[in-house]
Amino acid sequence: MEFIFINAIILLICSTIFLAPMNNAIDDELALLAFKSTITVDPSQAMASWNFSLHFCEWLGVTCSHRHPTRVTGISLEGFGLSGEVLTSLSNLTFLQRLHLPNNNLHGHIPQELGNLQRLKHLNLGRNSLEGNIPETLSQCLQLQILLLNDNKLTGSIPEGLGSLQKLLYINFGNNYLTGKIPNTLGNATSLAILYLYSNSLSDSIPYSVGQLPLAFLNLTHNNLEGFIPSSFQNLTSLMHFDVSYNNLTGGIPEWFGNLSSLKTINVKMNNLKGSIPYSIGYLSSLSTLALTANTFSGAIPSSIGTLPNLYALALSHNSLSGTIPSSLYNLSSINYLGVADNLLTGTIPSDIGNTLPGLKTIYMYFNQLHGPIPMSLANATGLEDIELTGNNFTGVIPSNLGTLQNLYWLTLDRNQFEANNADDWTQQK
Ligand SMILES: *[C@@H]1O[C@H](CO)[C@@H](O)[C@H](O)[C@H]1NC(C)=O
Ligand SMILES: *[C@@H]1O[C@H](CO)[C@@H](O)[C@H](O)[C@H]1NC(C)=O
Ligand SMILES: *[C@@H]1O[C@H](CO)[C@@H](O)[C@H](O)[C@H]1NC(C)=O
Ligand SMILES: *[C@@H]1O[C@H](CO)[C@@H](O)[C@H](O)[C@H]1NC(C)=O
Ligand SMILES: *[C@@H]1O[C@H](CO)[C@@H](O)[C@H](O)[C@H]1NC(C)=O
Ligand SMILES: *[C@@H]1O[C@H](CO)[C@@H](O)[C@H](O)[C@H]1NC(C)=O
Ligand SMILES: *[C@@H]1O[C@H](CO)[C@@H](O)[C@H](O)[C@H]1NC(C)=O
Ligand SMILES: *[C@@H]1O[C@H](CO)[C@@H](O)[C@H](O)[C@H]1NC(C)=O
Ligand SMILES: *[C@@H]1O[C@H](CO)[C@@H](O)[C@H](O)[C@H]1NC(C)=O
Ligand SMILES: *[C@@H]1O[C@H](CO)[C@@H](O)[C@H](O)[C@H]1NC(C)=O
Numbered sequence: 001m002e003f004i005f006i007n008a009i010i011l012l013i014c015s016t017i018f019l020a021p022m023n024n025a026i027d028d029e030l031a032l033l034a035f036k037s038t039i040t041v042d043p044s045q046a047m048a049s050w051n052f053s054l055h056f057c058e059w060l061g062v063t064c065s066h067r068h069p070t071r072v073t074g075i076s077l078e079g080f081g082l083s084g085e086v087l088t089s090l091s092n093l094t095f096l097q098r099l100h101l102p103n104n105n106l107h108g109h110i111p112q113e114l115g116n117l118q119r120l121k122h123l124n125l126g127r128n129s130l131e132g133n134i135p136e137t138l139s140q141c142l143q144l145q146i147l148l149l150n151d152n153k154l155t156g157s158i159p160e161g162l163g164s165l166q167k168l169l170y171i172n173f174g175n176n177y178l179t180g181k182i183p184n185t186l187g188n189a190t191s192l193a194i195l196y197l198y199s200n201s202l203s204d205s206i207p208y209s210v211g212q213l214p215l216a217f218l219n220l221t222h223n224n225l226e227g228f229i230p231s232s233f234q235n236l237t238s239l240m241h242f243d244v245s246y247n248n249l250t251g252g253i254p255e256w257f258g259n260l261s262s263l264k265t266i267n268v269k270m271n272n273l274k275g276s277i278p279y280s281i282g283y284l285s286s287l288s289t290l291a292l293t294a295n296t297f298s299g300a301i302p303s304s305i306g307t308l309p310n311l312y313a314l315a316l317s318h319n320s321l322s323g324t325i326p327s328s329l330y331n332l333s334s335i336n337y338l339g340v341a342d343n344l345l346t347g348t349i350p351s352d353i354g355n356t357l358p359g360l361k362t363i364y365m366y367f368n369q370l371h372g373p374i375p376m377s378l379a380n381a382t383g384l385e386d387i388e389l390t391g392n393n394f395t396g397v398i399p400s401n402l403g404t405l406q407n408l409y410w411l412t413l414d415r416n417q418f419e420a421n422n423a424d425d426w427t428q429q430k
Contacts, residue, residue: 127150
């Protein structure tokens with residue numbers, strides 16, 4: 001006890017002499033109180049314990065240092081519906097490592113002064129109502145590993161300086177109003193494994209340097225990105241989830257995609273991509289989702305896709321694919337979603353489809369040039385929910401056992417050549 005006391009005195013003297021401009025415990029308490037005073041709505045009384053009957057290190061959500069027991073290292077108040085501002089006073093908490101305030105109603109700007117927090121590792125202000133720019137000063141927080149500002153109303157562009165954060169692992173700026181280009185300098189953030197910039201208004205092309213990051217998750221969906229998928233992406237051998245859907249990318253999917261052996265998801269839906277689907281896609285043995293919907297891919301569906309042991313969703317609708325559906329596809333027992341609608345595909349549906357694809361829930365084959373009968377076995381895929389076969393040249397009798405499918409809520413068979421000419425009766429919402 002005495003020892004600690006003496007230590008504290010020595011520390012106090014030291015900090016007075018050597019660290020005069022630095023703040024101390026009293027400042028930490030003042031900073032916390034200043035923050036509390038800006039919280040105008042606290043529906044669940046989360047901050048009721050922030051009062052003088054307890055030491056501030058005991059206040060709900062406040063963590064203090066072990067080595068410097070009166071210095072605040074963490075504030076964690078998630079999902080309390082707190083309404084107020086993230087005050088500049090928080091920047092006085094110079095020992096702060098973790099500022100975790102997601103899922104509240106914080107508004108106003110993100111204070112530039114947060115850049116003073118030299119020890120900050122984790123900043124999560126996601127799911128609030130913050131406005132204004134992402135401050136460039138955050139690039140001074142050199143310890144930063146996690147930077148989550150998603151689901152706010154942030155505007156302006158992504159600060160160039162973030163690339164200097166060598167420890168940064170995870171960025172989420174999704175669901176804001178960010179504009180401008182993804183900065184080239186981001187490629188200097190050499191630890192970055194998760195980059196989520198989805199649902200903004202980012203434009204221009206994806207910088208080459210992004211392919212030099214050790215990315216595992218890349219989600220750029222719903223922006224205005226243009227240009228090619230950079231050739232540097234052939235180095236993204238740790239990439240598991242690649243989602244650039246709903247952009248304006250051009251060019252094709254290069255053959256080297258087949259070397260990105262960690263890929264589980266490829267989603268390029270709704271772009272302006274063209275060319276053929278590379279055969280090498282079939283080498284991606286972890287691939288579970290391949291979504292190429294609504295581009296202008298042409299040529300045949302490579303038979304190699306039929307060798308993907310974990311394929312769950314194959315979404316190829318709204319392209320210009322031709323030829324027959326490779327028979328090996330019907331051997332993928334893992335398939336749940338099979339969408340090949342609105343292409344130029346020919347051929348027939350194999351008679352045992354419902355036995356070889358038992359997990360099928362969705363089958364979209366409408367608007368192609370398929371012919372032959374609808375196999376009786378289809379009803380053996382008992383989980384089927386949505387069967388859409390409109391606008392082909394299917395013949396024969398509509399299998400009566402489709403009526404046994406308990407989960408079927410959508411079935412379209414019209415504009416075919418069925419014998420009984422009763423397809424319209426079958427085109428119904430159950
Ligand atoms: C924060 O620190 C500054 C400068 O040290 C000081 O002027 C200000 O009063 C402090 N604010 C709070 C809320 O403690
Ligand atoms: C202060 O915090 C303590 C501990 O949570 C609580 O019991 C007490 O009611 C609070 N006092 C006021 C005035 O809110
Ligand atoms: C980032 O790297 C580029 C080279 O790729 C270099 O020219 C630039 O100065 C670096 N920027 C920062 C902020 O480190
Ligand atoms: C990318 O983000 C969007 C929006 O949050 C989400 O719907 C989508 O599932 C994400 N993609 C991947 C591959 O996780
Ligand atoms: C995509 O590009 C086309 C022309 O190439 C343009 O008309 C369209 O507005 C662009 N869409 C977006 C979302 O930028
Ligand atoms: C891939 O990474 C290696 C090693 O860092 C580098 O030499 C090469 O230029 C990179 N390739 C591309 C296409 O960026
Ligand atoms: C894939 O990687 C192998 C081995 O690193 C290399 O020889 C081959 O050229 C690559 N293929 C493509 C299409 O880049
Ligand atoms: C599908 O699997 C069956 C049984 O495993 C096998 O005999 C058949 O050759 C396979 N068909 C294709 C096209 O891969
Ligand atoms: C159906 O077959 C007829 C006659 O062979 C052909 O003229 C027509 O284009 C085909 N329709 C479709 C949608 O394939
Ligand atoms: C449906 O599955 C049952 C049980 O596995 C099997 O006996 C039957 O032949 C299958 N029906 C068709 C039409 O393949």
